[in-house]
Amino acid sequence: MNNNAARPLRIALTKGRLEKDTVALLERLGYDCGAVHEKGRKLILPVGDSIEVVLAKAADVITYVENGVCDLGVVGKDTIIEMGGKFFELSDLGFGKCRFALAGKKGESFYDGTHVRTIATKYPNVARSFFEKKNMDVDIVKIEGSVELAPLLGLSHAIVDIVETGTTLKENGLEVYEYICPISARLIANMVSLKLRKEEIEELISQIENTLKSKVE
Amino acid sequence: MKRYDLITPEGTRDLLFEECAAVRAVETRLQGIFKAKGYSEVITPGLEFYDVFNMKSRYFPQETMYKLVDGKGRLMVVRPDSTMPIARMTATRLREQTMPIRLCYSQSVYRSRPGMRGRSDEIRQTGIELIGSASRRAELEVLGNALEVLSSFNTDGFRLELGHIGYFKAMVNHLDCSADDVENIRGLIEVKNYPALNDLLDSLGDSDVSRALRRLPRLFGGAEVFEEAAALYSDNDADAALDELKGLYESVSALGYKDCVTIDLGLVNRMDYYTGTVIKGYIEGCGDAVLSGGRYDRLLSEFGCDAPATGFAVNVDSVARTEMKKVNFKPAAPDVIVFGTDGYETEAIVHGRRLISEGITAETAVFDTIDEVRKYAALKGIGRIDxxxxxxxxxxx
Incomplete structure (x- = not known):
């Protein structure tokens, strides 16, 4: 069975910074990403002859890969932990690094007292499983925009959010109470694509891993 | 008050016309394959007691089952799987039968899953169970059936993948860690999460086993996998598992499905349930496995009947959806519409029956005038009015 000719390998990229970093990585591997740089409003773009890039929001990258309409995806570990799903997580791309953290107003001791805490977050599943491991009942409030506002306005005792440098927290008088886990960009694959297009995908992964290794050295 | 009387629950849908025809076509084809080989069809209840699905080797996470309470306050579930009810039935009602028993089924299973992800909660499955034989011949029969099933689908290509849970079990038996760690390792191998698997194994210290486990998710492909696996890790149990799998691989490859059979030693799903070979089937154009099964020799003994068993289930919905992209399942209009003029309504029915007995499809008109019949026939694409x-x-x- 030869399906290589069927269609190019389709990779869903998380729009924004991960997209730029992934494109830079593909260019280091020698792929022509001209179409991505001059994309205009197009969302499906050819990269060389063998790859097609699809630009999507983080959570949609997972949905497209899970359902097999994209073979591969580049998405942050934050979205993977929050959404879960059925796919293979093949490699840590090393960029898009940051951490999940529990943060709140500077100087307050979060764990003192017996009251039930309210946590504001864009990542309710991450927050829930973090406190489940601590056997703590918490109220979780889902916030879409700047989560830092919630403790400042008195809506929540703390937030669970992504922290990169901590500057936003500092400027708003907040601090990290506890780091939850590190985050970085991951290469994910549809479970059937990996099997049916093994050679192509493994070739790409080994190219990526060699490049990442040589970069570290 | 918001009413929900005009929509179907999330994760379910109505199947109309060609969708329905596609599902039935796949079911009928599979049933034909199975019944020709001596499999007898069974139907198990849509509702089962919760306990049927709540044991070590037949565990379903409780949040994935639809539950209700019966009149006596007992917890019940809407069948999330067919193999366990069939095991229950075999262990109780068929235990005196001559073994082996070959059973097949076509019924829906229900699983509560996170919504809006493009997945269904109601899945039509057709499958087989071969109960009462642990022989290599039984294994081969089931694998051969799986290949025949996959090749019967109207798709661009298919793949049958074989694994063996024994190889993984042999390794983790020699790993010095807790049962929780083993479960975590298994989960990470199942989803081929290389980065997290490496981190976890790093924390457990270096050993031959941990080095081998790191490679396990990558041990998939063709016959070359056996050599690599044998070089990677060897003890009596692991060697036995590899030998068994290799023999089966060679035998099924000889059935004439070259390049359609592959190996994945990282198939380690449901470790407490499967006891030997594990299989998955994939087709072009479908993002999830459409066939899944393996050997489960301990399940029946949990119901008090010590019998080995093996089998697989096909996700009929996925196959039907994929086939619809290539095959036209649209039901044809009847050949003839029969109109009985006033006073000849009964004769019209008799005439319709006569046509049908001649192999012509015929519907009877329910209109009062011939003009209405003509208009309707034209709209419906019916070619002849009697x-x-x-x-x-x-x-x-």
Missing amino acids: IVSDRITSENL
């Missing part, structure tokens, strides 16, 4: 009065006249459209 008008029944004291004689029968045909109009071709």
